Amino acid sequence: MNAILFVALIVGGAAILSWPLGRYMKWAMDPTPTPGSLANRFARLFHFFGGRFTGESQNWKHYIVSMLIFNVLMFVVSFGFMAFQHHLPLNPDGQKAVEGSLIFNTAASFTSNTNLQHYSGESTFSYLSQLAALMWLQFVSAATGIAALAAMARGLAGRKDLGNFFLDLQRATFLVLLPLAIIVALLFALGGMPMTLAGAAHATTLEGIEQIISRGPVAAFVAIKQLGTNGGGFFGPNCTHPFENPTFWTNAVAMVSIILIPMACVWMFGRIVGRLRHAAVVFGVMLVFLLAKATGAVWFEQAPTQAFAGLPIEQNVGNLEGKELRFGATTGPLWAVLTTSTSNGSVSAMHDSLNPMTGLMPMIGMWLNATFGGVGVGMINMFIYIVLAVFVAGMMVGRTPEYLNRRIEAHEVKLAVIALLAHALFILGGTALFAATPWGRDTLNNTGAHGFSEMLYEFSSAAANNGSGFEGLGDNTGPWNIATGLVMLLARFIPIILPLAIAGSLAAKKPTPQSAGTLGVENATFGIMLVATIIFIGALTFFPVAALGPIAEHLQFMRSPFGEKL
Amino acid sequence: MKPLIASIRLVIVTLLICVAGYTALILGFAQLVTPGTAEGSLIKDTDGKIVGSHLIAQSFTNAVYFWPRPSAVGYNAAAAGGSNKSPTSTNLTERARQLIEQYGASVEKPLPANLAAASGGGLDPHITEHAALYQANRVAKARNIPPSQVGMLIKQQAFAPGGALTPDRLVNVLELNLALDNP
Structure with missing residues (x-):
């Protein structure tokens, strides 16, 4: 009962807040130009920041080139901060030089909005690296995603001018992310998170042992990490660490923050293309998947820790391994679903220690990667599924497929399929390569099917730009750093570039007027069609690996709901 | 060239506002309003x-x-x-056995699960x-x-x-x- 109430409060609360935020984001990202308005004054300020070029309109190709140039610079600047951290200030704990492949992986990870971490923050990076490299990327990489969605939506609205990347980037950073981050960071600071530039505290415990307590500017970092679907922890164990998540209430605020902007992005998209009813259908489809996964996760996590079976240990609560008590019993599995439905990747329970079938739910989230998804890019990924759903539906009833009054033809479908196949190829190909070689096999923390799940999860997380992990994996090795680094970058930019190309191609077509023959995208039939498309594509692609990993482990070790061993 | 110059300008502006300005604001607030928890409770x-x-x-x-x-x-x-x-791992069973011994837990007095996990x-x-x-x-x-x-x-x-x-x-x-x- 408490579990249902808790899920309803968090997901429902975020959904309610997402409506006004979506409205605000439309105003911020795509204002109607009126002379003298506030939006215009902001635009003037942003022209001042970015130079005159910020005022030029761009087609989809120019928009992508600008985005890529800025992202290359993001990578280079953050790489520099990390590589020279031992010579730079704000390093009270004396963090040393970091190994090259780890810096490559980390720069790729935060540039691509993934925040996969092959290091522990408190023992690797100086405060300057954490703030000026990582937290900075948490702002601008999230802003890149929101900008890309705004541009795609403009294209789908039929505008040839997609806007200007540098203007959109500033709007997303300064008008959307920064104000929300300030609010959430202040709440976190009030909730008891540390916010200091002092180095680690040295304590002598009651039993006389020395305990070094790492701390830092945590509240500011964690706020944008949650809001921007970044997810990278200030500390190694992310939001299970009491300093990153001190109370039940900071935990609740964090969970809403994880899902808020991805939800609002759907409404913003609907407002820019001028089809709010369509956005509502898409929102509903995403919510169905989210709730299905949450139900599965909460249900499977009620099974007690299997390793304690037969021992004199009370087994009346669910699996507590890798969980904190202060968040309550439902948080671990619900957060696991929220953080992987969006491409956030922060954790408040160790995913490696979730029950086998609970651990499958976050993987499903990352395989689909569109049931809200990352800020901006989640809706872009869903657009790929929409293109396919519209195409398949059109073929089934023998009509020309159309989306928002534009014909979907072979060219668009080809691009959409490439984007989907790339995602699957990175996950399946990467896992196969590492499972077959010592690169993967020698780095496992668990044996058997669960060991396979660790590798599968790692590539799923990299390809979905998620960043969570089955953290037992010893992933700070050259092969892991380089392979996942490359996957993160390719999996970031392919699914942004191809949909923008589709939008650009659609915008160039002559609109076909709506007729009785048009397949609607604003009704339940379309919603069901979209759900079916996602399930078929997802299940056909990923069921075999799910069977080899979590399902095999479940069948091998867990009891059936009726108590006997399967 | 123009996108590169705009990019460089925005790198500087975002670093100044989102890193220096934002951090200073939150730091100042936390240190003034709740200095105890800001330093790590x-x-x-x-x-x-x-x-x-x-x-x-x-x-x-x-x-x-x-x-x-x-x-x-x-x-x-x-x-x-x-x-x-993994919750199915024998490593956890071994750790639990040690804890049971340490606490002297028995079938009549089973160990609360949160002390074992x-x-x-x-x-x-x-x-x-x-x-x-x-x-x-x-x-x-x-x-x-x-x-x-x-x-x-x-x-x-x-x-x-x-x-x-x-x-x-x-x-x-x-x-x-x-x-x-x-x-």
Whole structure:
């Protein structure tokens, strides 16, 4: 009962807040130009920041080139901060030089909005690296995603001018992310998170042992990490660490923050293309998947820790391994679903220690990667599924497929399929390569099917730009750093570039007027069609690996709901 | 060239506003409004020496103290982490056997699950009220005080972290042990 109430409060609360935020984001990202308005004054300020070029309109190709140039610079600047951290200030704990492949992986990870971490923050990076490299990327990489969605939506609205990347980037950073981050960071600071530039505290415990307590500017970092679907922890164990998540209430605020902007992005998209009813259908489809996964996760996590079976240990609560008590019993599995439905990747329970079938739910989230998804890019990924759903539906009833009054033809479908196949190829190909070689096999923390799940999860997380992990994996090795680094970058930019190309191609077509023959995208039939498309594509692609990993482990070790061993 | 120049300008502007400005704002607010928690919720003894943090578990092995949940990193607050073992792993069974021996748990007196399972960060400062009461007799005997007195202290300190949403009441192990040492 408490579990249902808790899920309803968090997901429902975020959904309610997402409506006004979506409205605000439309105003911020795509204002109607009126002379003298506030939006215009902001635009003037942003022209001042970015130079005159910020005022030029761009087609989809120019928009992508600008985005890529800025992202290359993001990578280079953050790489520099990390590589020279031992010579730079704000390093009270004396963090040393970091190994090259780890810096490559980390720069790729935060540039691509993934925040996969092959290091522990408190023992690797100086405060300057954490703030000026990582937290900075948490702002601008999230802003890149929101900008890309705004541009795609403009294209789908039929505008040839997609806007200007540098203007959109500033709007997303300064008008959307920064104000929300300030609010959430202040709440976190009030909730008891540390916010200091002092180095680690040295304590002598009651039993006389020395305990070094790492701390830092945590509240500011964690706020944008949650809001921007970044997810990278200030500390190694992310939001299970009491300093990153001190109370039940900071935990609740964090969970809403994880899902808020991805939800609002759907409404913003609907407002820019001028089809709010369509956005509502898409929102509903995403919510169905989210709730299905949450139900599965909460249900499977009620099974007690299997390793304690037969021992004199009370087994009346669910699996507590890798969980904190202060968040309550439902948080671990619900957060696991929220953080992987969006491409956030922060954790408040160790995913490696979730029950086998609970651990499958976050993987499903990352395989689909569109049931809200990352800020901006989640809706872009869903657009790929929409293109396919519209195409398949059109073929089934023998009509020309159309989306928002534009014909979907072979060219668009080809691009959409490439984007989907790339995602699957990175996950399946990467896992196969590492499972077959010592690169993967020698780095496992668990044996058997669960060991396979660790590798599968790692590539799923990299390809979905998620960043969570089955953290037992010893992933700070050259092969892991380089392979996942490359996957993160390719999996970031392919699914942004191809949909923008589709939008650009659609915008160039002559609109076909709506007729009785048009397949609607604003009704339940379309919603069901979209759900079916996602399930078929997802299940056909990923069921075999799910069977080899979590399902095999479940069948091998867990009891059936009726108590006997399967 | 033009996109590159715009990019460089925006790198500088975003670094200044989102890193320097934003950090300074939150830092200033936290240090002014809630300096204690901003510094890490540290606890000092009467001489001003730091004995720990309200939020961070520390190791207790002596019978006169309540023991926290097990930690996969030995309560190392400079390199926190969990076991990352599958709940089906035999490593967890072995660890649980040691804990059962340490607590002297038996079928009649089974160990509360939160004392057998390590937390994600290895620094969970809490145990359940039930798990504290489970240890009350040992602590009372070691301290030579009546068990009822220890039980009263636990009841006083126990709290529900999420109000009505979390029925299981918790106690903070370090705070409880400090209260025992300084009645």
